[in-house]
Structures are given as C-alpha cells and as structure tokens.
Amino acid sequence: MFLEQKKSVYDKLKILTDAAKYDVACTSSGIEKKGDGTNIGNSIKAGICHSFSSDGRCISLLKILLTNYCVFNCSYCINRVSNDVDRVLFTPDEICTITMEFYRRNYIEGLFLSSGIFKTPDITMELLYQTLYKLRNEYNFNGYIHVKAIPGADPVLIEKTGFLADRMSVNLELPTAESLKKLAPNKTRNTILKPMRQIQLRRDANKEELVLYKRAPKFVPAGQSTQMIIGASNESDYELLAVTESLYKKFALKRVFYSAFVNVNNDTTLPMTQSGPPLLREHRLYQADWLMRFYEFKAEEILDKNHKNFNVFLDPKCDWAIRNIEMFPVEINTADYHNLLRVPGIGVKSAKRIVAARRFGSLTFENLKKIGVVLKRAVYFITCSGQLYGSVKIDSEYILRQLLGDADVRRLNEPQVNYRQLSLFDGGIYNDSSSLLR
Amino acid sequence: MIVLVCSDNIASIFSAVYEAWAGKYNRDALELKIDGAYEYEFFKEYIKVETDESRAQKVVNTIKKQFGKEFLSIISLVLWSYEEDKADAVYKTIKYGIETKKYGNFLSDFRIECIQRINKLYRNIYNEIHHYYGFVRFSELDKERLFAQIRPKNYCLEALSEHFADRLPSENWIIYDVGRNIAAVHKMRAQWFIVRDVIVDNELINNKLSDREDEYRKLWRLFFDTISIEDRKNKKLQRNNFPLRFREFIIEDTK
Numbered sequence: 001m002f003l004e005q006k007k008s009v010y011d012k013l014k015i016l017t018d019a020a021k022y023d024v025a026c027t028s029s030g031i032e033k034k035g036d037g038t039n040i041g042n043s044i045k046a047g048i049c050h051s052f053s054s055d056g057r058c059i060s061l062l063k064i065l066l067t068n069y070c071v072f073n074c075s076y077c078i079n080r081v082s083n084d085v086d087r088v089l090f091t092p093d094e095i096c097t098i099t100m101e102f103y104r105r106n107y108i109e110g111l112f113l114s115s116g117i118f119k120t121p122d123i124t125m126e127l128l129y130q131t132l133y134k135l136r137n138e139y140n141f142n143g144y145i146h147v148k149a150i151p152g153a154d155p156v157l158i159e160k161t162g163f164l165a166d167r168m169s170v171n172l173e174l175p176t177a178e179s180l181k182k183l184a185p186n187k188t189r190n191t192i193l194k195p196m197r198q199i200q201l202r203r204d205a206n207k208e209e210l211v212l213y214k215r216a217p218k219f220v221p222a223g224q225s226t227q228m229i230i231g232a233s234n235e236s237d238y239e240l241l242a243v244t245e246s247l248y249k250k251f252a253l254k255r256v257f258y259s260a261f262v263n264v265n266n267d268t269t270l271p272m273t274q275s276g277p278p279l280l281r282e283h284r285l286y287q288a289d290w291l292m293r294f295y296e297f298k299a300e301e302i303l304d305k306n307h308k309n310f311n312v313f314l315d316p317k318c319d320w321a322i323r324n325i326e327m328f329p330v331e332i333n334t335a336d337y338h339n340l341l342r343v344p345g346i347g348v349k350s351a352k353r354i355v356a357a358r359r360f361g362s363l364t365f366e367n368l369k370k371i372g373v374v375l376k377r378a379v380y381f382i383t384c385s386g387q388l389y390g391s392v393k394i395d396s397e398y399i400l401r402q403l404l405g406d407a408d409v410r411r412l413n414e415p416q417v418n419y420r421q422l423s424l425f426d427g428g429i430y431n432d433s434s435s436l437l438r
Numbered sequence: 439m440i441v442l443v444c445s446d447n448i449a450s451i452f453s454a455v456y457e458a459w460a461g462k463y464n465r466d467a468l469e470l471k472i473d474g475a476y477e478y479e480f481f482k483e484y485i486k487v488e489t490d491e492s493r494a495q496k497v498v499n500t501i502k503k504q505f506g507k508e509f510l511s512i513i514s515l516v517l518w519s520y521e522e523d524k525a526d527a528v529y530k531t532i533k534y535g536i537e538t539k540k541y542g543n544f545l546s547d548f549r550i551e552c553i554q555r556i557n558k559l560y561r562n563i564y565n566e567i568h569h570y571y572g573f574v575r576f577s578e579l580d581k582e583r584l585f586a587q588i589r590p591k592n593y594c595l596e597a598l599s600e601h602f603a604d605r606l607p608s609e610n611w612i613i614y615d616v617g618r619n620i621a622a623v624h625k626m627r628a629q630w631f632i633v634r635d636v637i638v639d640n641e642l643i644n645n646k647l648s649d650r651e652d653e654y655r656k657l658w659r660l661f662f663d664t665i666s667i668e669d670r671k672n673k674k675l676q677r678n679n680f681p682l683r684f685r686e687f688i689i690e691d692t693k
Contacts, residue, residue, distance in 0.1 A: 013657055017664040035604040038627070042605045049679070050572040051690055053666035056675025060572075063665060101654045102661075104584065104609060105576045106602075107689070143605075262669045277669055356546035363549065370554045 012088045013098065019068040019079050020114055022264070023171075023227065024257040028060040028109035028144045030222035031166050040104060041142030043166065043222075048109050061112035061146060062102055066090055066127055070116030072186040074173070076232050078264045079116045089118065092131040096139045103143055110144030110166070111135070117150065117186075125153035125161065132164040144222070149199065151191040158195050159202060159219075166222040167254070170196045175243045179233035183270070193251075199224050200251050223254030230285060231261035231278040232270055236308040238299075241288055245299040248292065258285045284310040291316060294348050295341050313408050318344045321381055325396045328381045329388065333362050345378030365389055377403065439482045440468045444525060445489065446475070448517050451525045452494035454487040458529055459497075465533060470525040497532075505535055509543040512560050518593040519559045527555040563592040570594055571601055573684045576611060578648040584611035585643060587687045595622050599630045614638055655689050662690035 007015075029047030049058040067089040068079045078085070095113065102108045113131065118124045128147055135141045146167040149158050162168055170192055174180045177189040199220055206219035226247060228240065244256045260277035263270050288310070291297035295317070302316050303309070311319040321328065321344050330339050332354060340351040353371045357363060362385050369375055379389040380399040388394070400409050440463045444454035454470050469482075478484070501510050513528055530552035535544055547553050576584035584606070588594070595615045599622040602611065607627055614621045619637060624630040676692065685692055 010657065010660065014660055014664055017661050021665050021667055035607055037607050040606060040608065044571065046568070048568070048572045051662060051688070052676045052680035052692075053662060054673060054676055054692070055666045055668075055670040056672040056679060057666075057670070058679065059662070059665060062661070098657065101650075102658060104606060105578065105654065105658070105689075106572075106574045106586070107658050109572070260670075262667065273669065279670065353546065353548060357548040360544070360547040361549055367549050370557075371548045 007086075007088050009094055009098070012090055012094065013064070015086050015088050016065045016068060016090060017063070019116070020063050020065045020112075022078070022259060022262065023063065023112075023114055024259045025146070025169065025225055025227055025255065026058060026060050026063055026112060027255070028146075030254055031144070033142070033166075033221075036142060039140040039142045040100070041110075041144075043110075043144050050106065050108055060109045061144065062099055062108045062110070063112040064090070064095070064114075066095070066113060066115035066124070066131065067118045068116045069118045071119065072117050072184070074184040074187070075265065075267050075270060076183055076229055076261065076263075080265070083265065090131075092127070092134045095131050096135045096141070099135060100139050100141060103141070110146070112146040114148040115150065121150045121152035122154050122157065125150045125157040129157055129161045129164070132161060136164050146222075149195040151187055151195060153195070155195070155198055158198060162199060162202060162220045163217050165220055167225060168199055168220045169225040169227070170199075172226045172228050172243075172247070172256075174233050175228055175235045175240050176233070179235065183232060196224065196226070196251050196253075203252070224251070225253055225255040225257060227257035227259055229261050230258045230282050231273070236303075237281070237285065237288075237310050238303040238305070238308040240285060241292075241299040241303055244285075244289060245292060256289060258282045258289075280312065281310070284312075284316060288316045291320075296338060311412075313404055313412055315344075317342075318377065318403060322396045322399055325394065325399070329383045329394055330381060331386065332368065332382050332384050333358050343378055343381045345374035345376065345381075347372070440464070441476075441482050441484045442468065442470050443473050443484055443486045444470065446472045447489075448514065449491055449494040450487065450489040451517055451528065452497040453490045454525065455497050455529050455532060456490070456493040457487050459533075459536075468529075470529045472522055472525055475522040501532065504541060506543050509545060512543075512545055512556070515563055515597075516556055516559045518597075519563050520591045520593070521559055521562075523555070524559055527552050527559065531556050563594070566590050566592050567594045567597045569684055570598055573680075573688065574598065574602070574613065575688050577643070578651045578654075579643070579646045580648050582610065582648070584609055586611070586613045587616050587638070588613060589616045589683070589686055591683075593618070595620055595632070598622070599624065599632075603630050658689055659691060 027047050028043065029045065031043045032045040033043035035042040047060060049060055051059040053059055067087070068085070069087045069089060070079045070081055073080045073082050095111070099111045103110070113128060115124050115128060118127065128150070132145060132147060135145070145165045146169065147161060147165045149161070149168050149170045151170060172192060173184055173187065180187055180189060202219050203224070206216070209216040210218065228243070230240070247253045247256050260279050260282040261271065261273060262277045263273045288302050291302060292299065302320060310316060314322070321342070327342070330343050337351055337355050340346055340354055341348065346354070350371050350373045354363065357367065357371065365375065365379070365384055368378070368384070379392055380394070380402065400412070404412070442454045442458055444450040451470070458465060458468055458470065498510065501513065516524055516528060534550060534552060545553055545556060548557070570588060570590060574586045574588060576586045579585055588598070595613060598613060602613065603624055609624070610626050611624045612621050614636065619635055621633045621636045622630050623633055680692065
C-alpha cells in the first residue's frame, strides 16, 4: 500500500487536487483577523478570490485532499473504494510547505483540507489534526484554514482540530436519510449530524469563554458550513430548501453549499449527466439560499407543497413577487427596510442606501438608478412619491410578459418544462448574477 | 470661469480647495483641475495653485470636524482615483456640505450629482484594491526576496502595501506599479516606504529568480489547471470574474 508513497509532490498534488475539486465552498470569508506582526497571514471578512479557473469559479483556498485512499463506497464519489484509481497520501510537511510557499506568493488565501477515509475515521481525523497543528505551530501560519470534520471520528479529535481551524464543515451529502442510505452506505444521518451538533455546541460555549476572557483560544471562529449534492437523488427543490432552512435554524450553520451532481463514475444506478450537471437548479438554490439568509424570506414563502420546484424562467424573488402581487406597489420614500428588501431589483445594499438617502429628501426613479437599483425589474413593483414609472401596470400577467416576453410566457404554462430543456439559458442567467455564487 | 489647477496629490488638491473657499473668487463659477489632465478652453482663466501643507491640513481638520472621520477616509481614497474630475467632485461635495450646513457624513445623499460621482469613484478604486488583494503575484528572488508587479488604473499601491505589510510582516517584498514607476519597499518587520521614479529591468529580475521559484510556479499551474471541472467549463464566466487587465502578471495559464 505504501509503495505509491514514492510519488513526487507534483504527482500527489495532481491526484489530490483532482480528487478534491467536486467539493464546493472554496470561500475564505467570515473572519476578520489582523496579522500579529511576526507570523505570516491574516484574514479579511469578505474573503478574497485569488484566481478564477476555466469553469469560472473562484479559487481562494488550496483545496486538496490529505489522501484519496478511502474505505467508504459512496456511489457518487470518484474516490470510492471500488474505483480503480491511483491512491496517494500527502505527508503533513508536504501540505505545510505547499501552503506556505503558495501563500507568500499570494496565490492563495489559505488551506481547504479534506480527506478520504484512510483506514478509519479516527486515523484520518488524527492526520488532519497533525497537519493543522504543524501548520499553525511549526510553520506559524496565521491565514485561513477550512478543514473537514470526518463523520464517525472521536469527538476529542474534532474538538482539538476545531481550535486550529477557522472554519469546519461536515458534508450532509444528501438531503434525506433515505438517499444517504442508498448512495452512501457507510455514512448515516447520525454520524453526520453528531459532529455538526458538537461543533455548534462547542462554538456556543466558546462565545461565552470569549466574553469572560478575550484571549481565550477561538473555536471555529468563521463558523460551520456543509454541502449537499444536487440532482443525484429524487428530492424536490422544496425538500432541499426545507432542509437548508433547518440547518440554518437548528445547527446555526454559516453557509449551506450546493454541488450540481456530475456522474463521474458513470454509475448506472445514478442519473446520467451527459447534458451537463444541473447548473440552473444549483443556481436557483443559491438564489433562494440568499433570500433566506439576507432577505428575511422563509422557505415556505419561496416554495411550498403545491409549488415543489423552482420556476425555471424566473428567479425566486420575482416569482414570489408576482404570486404576491397584492403586496405591491411599494412606495420607495416611505416603505420600511423589510418591505424594500422584498422588491425584485432591490438588493441589500440598495435597500440600505435608499433608507439612508431618503432622509435628505424624496427619491426619484433617476436617483434609484444611481443608487444601484435594477430598474429593469424594480419598476413593476414600486412607486416614487406615489407615481408609477411611465405606463407601467401592477398586474401579474402584464409583468410576466414584460419580464419574459411572449414566447417564454407560453412555455411557462406548459406542464413539462424542466431543467434539462432550460440548460440553454444557463449562460445568460449565470452572467447576470454570478457574483451570487461567491 | 476660473479654473484652479493643482497637482495630482492630496496636499495640492486640498490646497486648491482652500484657495477656492478663501473668498478670492466666485465659488459658484469655479472648477478644480489636475495639472496635465485637461485641455485648455477659451474664456476660462487658469490659475496654478501652490501646494501649501498647512492650508491642506486646515482643510483636513475642517472636514474631520464637520463631516467626520468616515467622510474623510472616503474622500482620501477618492483622491487616489485615476479619474480626471476627482478634484472637482471633491471640491463640489465639500462646498455642498458647507453651504447646506451638513454635519456628519452626508455621502449617502444620492440625490446630489457630485455625491453620486464621489460614490462612483470610491466604489471603483475600492473594488480595484480588493481585486488586487487577490491578483497580486509575488515571485521569489534570491535571498528569499519577494517581488510583484501591478498595473492598476487607480493609485492602489499604498492601500495594497498596508494589506501586505499586515499579511507578510516577516518577508522582504517589493510591489512595483509599472504604469507609474513607483515601488513600495517592505523590509522584514520594518515600516514600508514608497520609492518614486523606479525603472525595473525585467531581464535582471528573471535572472535573479530563486532556484525553487520555478518549482512552485509549476505546482501552482498544475493546481490551477486541475481544480477546474471540465463539465462546468465556462470561459465567459471566468472572463467576467477575472478581467483580462488583471492577468498581465499572473503565473497561471488562463488562455
């Protein structure tokens, strides 16, 4: 088994990057950490993108696996034990050296370390811990570290690792226990949720420690995240959204990430993805996720038992607004912040700017444009000092026609429109709001 | 119409603001321009303003006292903009604030044209600085010295140096603004400083690359190429997120 250890760092990096690339969440955000004046590294709250790969996604962290040896056999995963692929294992020093050398050249914002299950969950977690310990204490790295908590690992190891990392995540992988049982037979809902709960509770306790003693060591200060694979199992968008909401509420997660399923193993028991991964669906989920985290929406406002899937033509906010047209128009000069947030075309920044600017006097449509409101969408839902924009009508049929055009409105009423048929729209929709994905 | 002409630095621009406010001229029929960044127009009288540090300081004190620190820090960043009308926008904004008796930061008043302009200039430079936080690439020269080149539209060098001094305190590094021939020099655990009129010989730099520099560049290119998911390939999205003008000095191959 250890014969392959003779592989060069170059070969290992190739294999262990390739094996890590389907994990999302390459963000470095959530923590503002000044440099300490001696050691290398700091962090910026907003996160920093260092490059963009040819799939257009941000590269922020050195995203690698410690090893792609794995004793588990999850059907969606390229590293599953039944696959015949080259297997390698990084030494902690190799990871530390690459991280430091990349970081000081400003290639990366930090390290995102995940791993296959090497022999046992405990051995894997121990190796992750050793690597982080070395990086923090021998290489004196003060930059951003995101590390996976391995389901089934000893809680002591998870706790010790959490004091070295900025962010930890346990992958939920699939939204329901059933799908998990089917596709990831070695994982259970319980082994995933247990470390998630542990990290949540330890963070809560740590907050109190920090109140008492400002210099107490910080436990996972940038918070916890998770990810779900989208399109490998049969859940509806509504189920996905409901799961997301409960993760935010019950587990106090910072982020839930979605990963459009790619059938890397050409596994016939899973959906084939020849026409590409379900990117539009993933995109809609991120839009809805944003609505819940920043726009005060509840999951059941966006989708419900009668509306189980996203509208493929309209973003979830427009879709909601048209279904609730009786709540409009919103008067820009008097509506409170929460109602401004509900207007399509008005984002968090614009809503705050409107509230700040109107203290000085009434705002016009022209002013809103300068503030950054997307008038193209917003005009159908607002008034300025009692006036509608031009000849606009507040009427859902009319607005739909204006936003989509006649052809799409016709298709909207066809029962069989699904994501696959819509993949041709991806490009346009993506560029419109790609910043959402960061 | 009077045009007060100042140099492209904060002290000179604030000296011009002082001069404009001093009462010598009609404040409403007055413009500020940066020397060398305009074409002469007939019927306008051009007056060169001498830089006066103590007058500039008085303007700073007034701004800080009346409009607050936040306002001052936004205006200061705007004065690093590459846009030619920045001095005039700053003058008109200060004038508006004094005439309408504003106290505290009033830059959220988006109804006013010169304030819209200030906000636009601010966002532009702020975004460019933030982009460069990520897109700066250091090369390692002999004796573990780090060297980076940038070509920003706005003057970002000092803001970037603050950031990298905090991030890499124990490194010797230089960031060189190619378009302006200015470099920031940081010595290990010391305060960084600015050097002007620097010319860099790229051949010389390439000859001085450290022995292991090539190895890490190769590893980075490998990582960059491998991390991308073929099924999601989207060059258009890459281009939107990573404009070509930021790629001049990067190591990875984005073609």
